[in-house]
Amino acid sequence: MREPILFVVTGPSGSGKGTIMRAIIAAFKDIVKVATFTTRLPRPNEENGFDYNFVTAEEFREKIERDEIAEYEQVYHDHYYGSPQFDPNVGPDRLMELDFNGMYKYKKTTKRLVSIFIAPPSLEVIAGRITRRSQEVNLERRMGNAYEQLQQAGSYDYIIINEDFEAARAEALAIVLAERLKRDRERRATLIKGMCENR
Numbered sequence: 001m002r003e004p005i006l007f008v009v010t011g012p013s014g015s016g017k018g019t020i021m022r023a024i025i026a027a028f029k030d031i032v033k034v035a036t037f038t039t040r041l042p043r044p045n046e047e048n049g050f051d052y053n054f055v056t057a058e059e060f061r062e063k064i065e066r067d068e069i070a071e072y073e074q075v076y077h078d079h080y081y082g083s084p085q086f087d088p089n090v091g092p093d094r095l096m097e098l099d100f101n102g103m104y105k106y107k108k109t110t111k112r113l114v115s116i117f118i119a120p121p122s123l124e125v126i127a128g129r130i131t132r133r134s135q136e137v138n139l140e141r142r143m144g145n146a147y148e149q150l151q152q153a154g155s156y157d158y159i160i161i162n163e164d165f166e167a168a169r170a171e172a173l174a175i176v177l178a179e180r181l182k183r184d185r186e187r188r189a190t191l192i193k194g195m196c197e198n199r
Contacts (some may be wrong), residue, residue, distance in 0.1 A: 005183055006110050007031070007095045008103045012146030014126040015100030016162040017097060018051060019161060020118055023053060023169045024095055031176070034086070034096040040079035053084075071105045075145065083097055090112070093180070098151035114179045115170065117156035122165040123147070133194040 007024070011017035022081050027031050038052045039060050055063070060080050063069045064161050072082025081100060088094065088110040100108065107113050120126045153159050158175050160167040 002187070003112050003183060004181060006106060006113045007094045008092070008098050008106060008113060008115045008181075009095065009118060010100055010103055010115065010149065010152075010156065012120070012126055012149040012164075013142045014128075014146070015118045015120050016165065016168065017118040017141065018046075018163065020160070020162065020168060020172050021095060021097060024172055027173050028176060029092075029138055031093045031095050032091075034094050035082045036081060036097060037063065037072075038079055038081045059153055071102055073099075073101060075099065075138065077197055078141075100149060100155070103156075110184065114158075114175070115156040116158045116160065116175060117153045118160050118162050118168070119150060121161055123150075125163075 021033065022036065025031060033050060035049055035053050037055055037059045037060060039055060042048060042052070042054050046052065046054075057080065060069075060072075060082065063084070064065065068085055069082040070085045072080055075081050078179045081099070083096065083098065083106075087096075089112075090104060103113075103115050107115070115122055123143065123146065127143060158171075160168050160175075167180050
């Protein structure tokens with residue numbers, strides 16, 4: 001059995017991480033996207049069950065009480081975000097969006113976690129993307145959170161600067177492919193060793 005990889009993607013609001021994650025899922029059909037929970041309303045281009053599981057604050061609290069949420073926090077001082085309970089060391093390769101706090105928590109219990117930070121070319125670009133995407137009522141808090149997220153980028157395995165989407169997409173796909181090949185190296189080395197011993 002192959003040891004599964006949990007690919008964790010982090011980035012500030014407006015960094016383009018959702019678009020890059022969709023590109024990964026489109027290229028690697030066998031990777032399962034883990035949809036986290038949020039109490040905020042979906043944006044026009046977001047799909048319930050893929051981008052997030054959109055729930056009410058009451059439903060979110062009930063899931064916590066039933067131990068259906070592994071970790072959570074209140075982001076931007078208004079909405080809650082949390083990840084579902086699952087064993088990251090069993091099953092298929094998975095892709096999940098987490099902030100740096102969630103990434104650190106999963107890193108403690110996951111045997112093979114690959115962290116990817118998606119960053120914009122500047123804070124001004126983030127502000128512009130957020131404003132164009134929707135009329136966010138909490139832009140100032142999102143910008144503060146973006147700065148906090150960016151300060152953690154150096155602790156990630158990979159950093160992608162999403163200035164040109166096609167270039168960022170190519171980097172993301174290369175990272176996933178390289179990490180899967182690295183994981184499969186031991187199994188392939190054992191196979192080759194068997195070939196040599198049985199010649």
